[in-house]
Amino acid sequence: MESSIGEVAEAATALETGAAHRDIRKTALDPNFWYPVARSAEVRAGKAHSCSFAGAPIVLARGKQGAAFALEDRCAHRQAPLSAGVVEGERIRCGYHGWAYDASGACVFVPYAAECSRAAPGVRSYPCREAYGLVFVFPGDPALAALAPFPDVPSANDRRYKIRYLNRRAQCHYSFMHENLMDMNHQFLHRRLMGGIKTYFLGNRSGDGWAEATYSFRRVSGRQPLGENFILNRGQWRWKRAPLSAEALATPPGDRMVIRTDYPYQSLKFWIAGASEPALDLWNCYIPVDRAQRINHTFGMIMIKRPKHRFLLDLLWPAIVWFTNGIFAEDRWICELEQAAFDAQGEDRNQEIFPAILDLRRVLVENGLPLETRRG
Ligand code: FES
Ligand SMILES: [Fe+2]
Structure with a gap:
């Protein structure tokens, strides 16, 4: 036009x-798009990197195998930022009591109550992709991520x-x-x-x-x-x-x-x-x-x-x-x-x-x- x-x-x-x-x-920006939130070089192997989208704290972590994943940057236990924790293998562990989360956001280990690990609440995960030297996340409805260009x-x-x-x-x-x-x-x-x-x-x-x-x-x-x-x-x-x-x-x-x-x-x-x-x-x-x-x-x-x-x-x-x-x-x-x-x-x-x-x-x-x- x-x-x-x-x-x-x-x-x-x-x-x-x-x-x-x-x-x-x-x-507000529509969250149902793929958004870059970090440079790939900022997310080093075995490290966590904090970023955010519209006030939602996000932690990016790169496991041993090299793939980056994105989770809500708040531990389900007491809301401490997971980015203050450590990346071990393909998991991230909160720096406070050591709860461990996998790339899907599921809590997979509670060190002082192993029997509780399965029942422990998880955290939100974000669809995550890397391209052009940037890490992208999909902050909106995850069900729409595959359809979004x-x-x-x-x-x-x-x-x-x-x-x-x-x-x-x-x-x-x-x-x-x-x-x-x-x-x-x-x-x-x-x-x-x-x-x-x-x-x-x-x-x-x-x-x-x-x-x-x-x-x-x-x-x-x-x-x-x-x-x-x-x-x-x-x-x-x-x-x-x-x-x-x-x-x-x-x-x-x-x-x-x-x-x-x-x-x-x-x-x-x-x-x-x-x-x-x-x-x-x-x-x-x-x-x-x-x-x-x-x-x-x-x-x-x-x-x-x-x-x-x-x-x-x-x-x-x-x-x-x-x-x-x-x-x-x-x-x-x-x-x-x-x-x-x-x-x-x-x-x-x-x-x-x-x-x-x-x-x-x-x-x-x-x-x-x-x-x-x-x-x-
Ligand atoms: S606050 Fe994260 S393990 Fe307790
Ligand atoms: Fe200008």
């Missing part, structure tokens, strides 16, 4: 009616791409992260790192559960940072730029960026003009950490296609890391300030006018759930 600025009022009205009436910042990220398994993992926390609702990446009109925020960039908005489309926007960019002032140059131009240096004519400025370059939220995931792909494969492929998932969903943790991958001289990318990797860290720090800063405004005002008072973001907001609200405020 194409939309234009002229349709903004209609879209805004639609957001205020029906299912979409819910405040976007009071919308698992994220397909082909570039992550393509050796022609080098991966930079994103593993970061921000003190804001996950929706701010989706909006921030989808909205390429915020280059002004990054002016110190990126210089002057003109953004060409080339249209947006959306459907059930997804929304995407297409852009192109042109540098209008300042020098391109090394990290950005390598990501977007793959080392084809464009340091010196001839002054742009008004005609050139009015014409979008042939490069294309498509940003897409495919609920609940988000991707960004950048194609150099004429290329069939993206030079940059980013995949992100923003996990609500706390019950109120005012903190999120990004697990993602920036996948950069290696140039002909493969070593160049390795050589320039520190510049890419520096550049992407700088951009993320600015995005986090502003998103956390947006969250602070929401907290002070008690409701989302954004006056959004950009069609791509209106579409995105509809997708996040329609596919999310009312945020529960109860404890539990």
Whole structure:
């Protein structure tokens, strides 16, 4: 579905009616999807790793045989976190009285009352899978796990791409992260790192559960940072730029960026003009950490296609890391300030006018759930 600025009022009205009436910042992420909750490297053999999804504490453990499993991070006995315990073989033992649980969450041993072990209550287990160097769990109804589509990220398994993992926390609702990446009109925020960039908005489309926007960019002032140059131009240096004519400025370059939220995931792909494969492929998932969903943790991958001289990318990797860290720090800063405004005002008072973001907001609200405020 194409939309234009002229349709903004209609879209805004639609957001205020029906299912979409819910405040976007009071919308919980639907737990019935596969969510990354740790990097595989963080879950070491024979060790436990604590994480959480929307306030539910989860312990990831990797047994001797190498498979990771996920349980509620609370011992059934006295609610001590199992992550404070030890992994023995394919079991995890609570660090307090030593109750042992297997990968299904069943209590299989109570050391001081072996005869009670069978009757001892177990803990919840979560379906758990590993892919792309990430550990995924299914926090919703386990019966739906097999039916839920698992994220397909082909570039992550393509050796022609080098991966930079994103593993970061921000003190804001996950929706701010989706909006921030989808909205390429915020280059002004990054002016110190990126210089002057003109953004060409080339249209947006959306459907059930997804929304995407297409852009192109042109540098209008300042020098391109090394990290950005390598990501977007793959080392084809464009340091010196001839002054742009008004005609050139009015014409979008042939490069294309498509940003897409495919609920609940988000991707960004950048194609150099004429290329069939993206030079940059980013995949992100923003996990609500706390019950109120005012903190999120990004697990993602920036996948950069290696140039002909493969070593160049390795050589320039520190510049890419520096550049992407700088951009993320600015995005986090502003998103956390947006969250602070929401907290002070008690409701989302954004006056959004950009069609791509209106579409995105509809997708996040329609596919999310009312945020529960109860404890539990
Ligand atoms: S609290 Fe875990 S064994 Fe007692
Ligand atoms: Fe940004």
